[in-house]
Amino acid sequence: MIRKIQLPLQTMNLIIGFMVWVIISSLMPFIKADIQIPPDKLAMVTAIPVVLGSILRIPLGYYANIFGARVIFLVSFVMLLFPVYYISAASTMTDLIIGGLFLGIGGAVFSVGVTSIPKYYPKEKHGFVNGIYGIGNIGTAITTFMAPVLATRIGWESTVKLYLILLLIFIALNFFFGDRKETKVKTPIVEQIKGVYKNEKLWFFSLFYFITFGSFVAFTVYLPNFLVSNFALDKVDAGMRTAGFIAVATFFRPIGGWLGDRFQPLFLLIGTFSIYTVAAILLAFSPSLGLYSVGSLAIAVSAGIGNGVIFKLVPFYFNKQAGIVNGIVSMMGGLGGFFPPIMLSAIHAATGQYSIGFMLLSQVALLSLVLVVLLYYQNRLSLASEVFNSAGQGILVTDVAGKIVTVNPAFSQLTGYSEEEVLGGKPSILKSGRQEGDFYQLMWKEIKDKGIWQGEIWNKRKNGQEYLQWLTISAVRDETGEDLRYVGTFSDITEEKAKKNRPTSGGK
Incomplete structure (x- = not known):
């Protein structure tokens, strides 16, 4: 009361x-x-x-x-x-x-x-x-x-x-x-x-x-x-x-x-x-x-x-x-x-x-x-x-020339690279070598045409370990349609993919 x-x-x-x-x-x-x-x-x-x-x-x-x-x-x-x-x-x-x-x-x-x-x-x-x-x-x-x-x-x-x-x-x-x-x-x-x-x-x-x-x-x-x-x-x-x-x-x-x-x-x-x-x-x-x-x-x-x-x-x-x-x-x-x-x-x-x-x-x-x-x-x-900064997915942002301008903490956790190590560099530092050159050409063509690309891609951590990503790349554009920067978001799906491909045991 x-x-x-x-x-x-x-x-x-x-x-x-x-x-x-x-x-x-x-x-x-x-x-x-x-x-x-x-x-x-x-x-x-x-x-x-x-x-x-x-x-x-x-x-x-x-x-x-x-x-x-x-x-x-x-x-x-x-x-x-x-x-x-x-x-x-x-x-x-x-x-x-x-x-x-x-x-x-x-x-x-x-x-x-x-x-x-x-x-x-x-x-x-x-x-x-x-x-x-x-x-x-x-x-x-x-x-x-x-x-x-x-x-x-x-x-x-x-x-x-x-x-x-x-x-x-x-x-x-x-x-x-x-x-x-x-x-x-x-x-x-x-x-x-x-x-x-x-x-x-x-x-x-x-x-x-x-x-x-x-x-x-x-x-x-x-x-x-x-x-x-x-x-x-x-x-x-x-x-x-x-x-x-x-x-x-x-x-x-x-x-x-x-x-x-x-x-x-x-x-x-x-x-x-x-x-x-x-x-x-x-x-x-x-x-x-x-x-x-x-x-x-x-x-x-x-x-x-x-x-x-x-x-x-x-x-x-x-x-x-x-x-x-x-x-x-x-x-x-x-x-x-x-x-x-x-x-x-x-x-x-x-x-x-x-x-x-x-x-x-x-x-x-x-x-x-x-x-x-x-x-x-x-x-x-x-x-x-x-x-x-709190996103669970890794995020990196590049300028139109492909130079990295910022990454979030999850990027560093997933790749092993600190922000200072990658700023000014290019995302190619993460390449595993598994994808051919025409893979990237088709990726960027789709980004230019549609403004977005999604798919699986093999990349490599700082310690050399390869892992499978689900990657989304989006183009940020101005009022005239010109690209200003690109934003990539990704997550590690290696274990998830391995579970799906693992043969199941059981009866005949």
């Missing part, structure tokens, strides 16, 4: 963590009316919670494997009590920065669930269950929508204090219903980092999540104040529109995970970054509120799908180091939410517009698109290489 409720419990934990994480940005239109914050410092104050929320994801993902999700969620929520109370009594910008820094713990808990939840489900469901857990992103929408409404009635200080009650409730829920017997993984953190940091896929996934989750966080932090100042919307309307962005991104996250379980995840990311690039270019032209909404919602859809797909890829490629990789990738996503608001504010202060900032975002998305395409084709080449 305890194991079955971990997905809903940890998803609700994430909702609470994210609700707390964005308190300052959601209430900033109210807070700045009471606390003097210079315009050029506004983006920094709202982005500060993202810093610790990003950096802490590495240790929290690691320790979720060591101690289990129950302990990490419990400790995190207890620690959040301090900054929430401190912010409710804040009277200076310094108070907001100090409280906001520790408020980042609420965002850091994300790496706990993505490390813990896959332990309860088979691999083919990891994308979907991580997507369901990712619905916890809706916590930012709940705060963004509800906090301004409550603040207009009871004040922003009392609104912040209400979060103390929520934290206490979930401290109790995790104490009683968290899984005390969760599978633990105790590989030292240094060993885990050494095992992954040279893997280029880790940094590719980090960049991809930097864009997808980073844009989700950045727009969550940036939209409420931007809509008020740029389009003269009232605070509640701005909060509702931001909540709509968050809701769309959150809704599409499990869809992205579900799609990642059923289709090629990298192909889905190609679509994701294509949409993101076009949408960011649209925003760069400072459109009307209607077109700005279309561009923002397109980014919400692509960010949601991308977030779900990426956390299908992480446990697939890094099963044994999932905790530390989840931490690193999710940290980069959090940092992706830290830099854009500051960059946009700095560009706006220098130029009076946001266009250059959005165009830069579109170019980073375009770079990610190029890298995904590269990774997609690398994967296909890697798959072909795995098939080539």
Whole structure:
């Protein structure tokens, strides 16, 4: 029973963590009316919670494997009590920065669930269950929508204090219903980092999540104040529109995970970054509120799908180091939410517009698109290489001049020749001398006419031993029909043939 409720419990934990994480940005239109914050410092104050929320994801993902999700969620929520109370009594910008820094713990808990939840489900469901857990992103929408409404009635200080009650409730829920017997993984953190940091896929996934989750966080932090100042919307309307962005991104996250379980995840990311690039270019032209909404919602859809797909890829490629990789990738996503608001504010202060900032975002998305395409084709080449190297039949490939360009391990096992010994040479090194010259002439005539030849042929191993092969030679041709190379596949059928020719003993 305890194991079955971990997905809903940890998803609700994430909702609470994210609700707390964005308190300052959601209430900033109210807070700045009471606390003097210079315009050029506004983006920094709202982005500060993202810093610790990003950096802490590495240790929290690691320790979720060591101690289990129950302990990490419990400790995190207890620690959040301090900054929430401190912010409710804040009277200076310094108070907001100090409280906001520790408020980042609420965002850091994300790496706990993505490390813990896959332990309860088979691999083919990891994308979907991580997507369901990712619905916890809706916590930012709940705060963004509800906090301004409550603040207009009871004040922003009392609104912040209400979060103390929520934290206490979930401290109790995790104490009683968290899984005390969760599978633990105790590989030292240094060993885990050494095992992954040279893997280029880790940094590719980090960049991809930097864009997808980073844009989700950045727009969550940036939209409420931007809509008020740029389009003269009232605070509640701005909060509702931001909540709509968050809701769309959150809704599409499990869809992205579900799609990642059923289709090629990298192909889905190609679509994701294509949409993101076009949408960011649209925003760069400072459109009307209607077109700005279309561009923002397109980014919400692509960010949601991308977030779900990426956390299908992480446990697939890094099963044994999932905790530390989840931490690193999710940290980069959090940092992706830290830099854009500051960059946009700095560009706006220098130029009076946001266009250059959005165009830069579109170019980073375009770079990610190029890298995904590269990774997609690398994967296909890697798959072909795995098939080539693991094939039980011997394989050799020659150019049109008949020079050997590559062989597989089975070739070396069957013939006794290493790859280094035959590269640049010709297959004639294997000739036994049993076949006459016209045999080969007829063979190559058939290959030229039909593109393929199959049959039995006697060849010789490096040690001089002759053996009977079943050989297939195929021509690889270009679009014009010209031969590019030849691929030979063969197997040893000497014993099989001898058994068939052996006379049987028995009655008359």
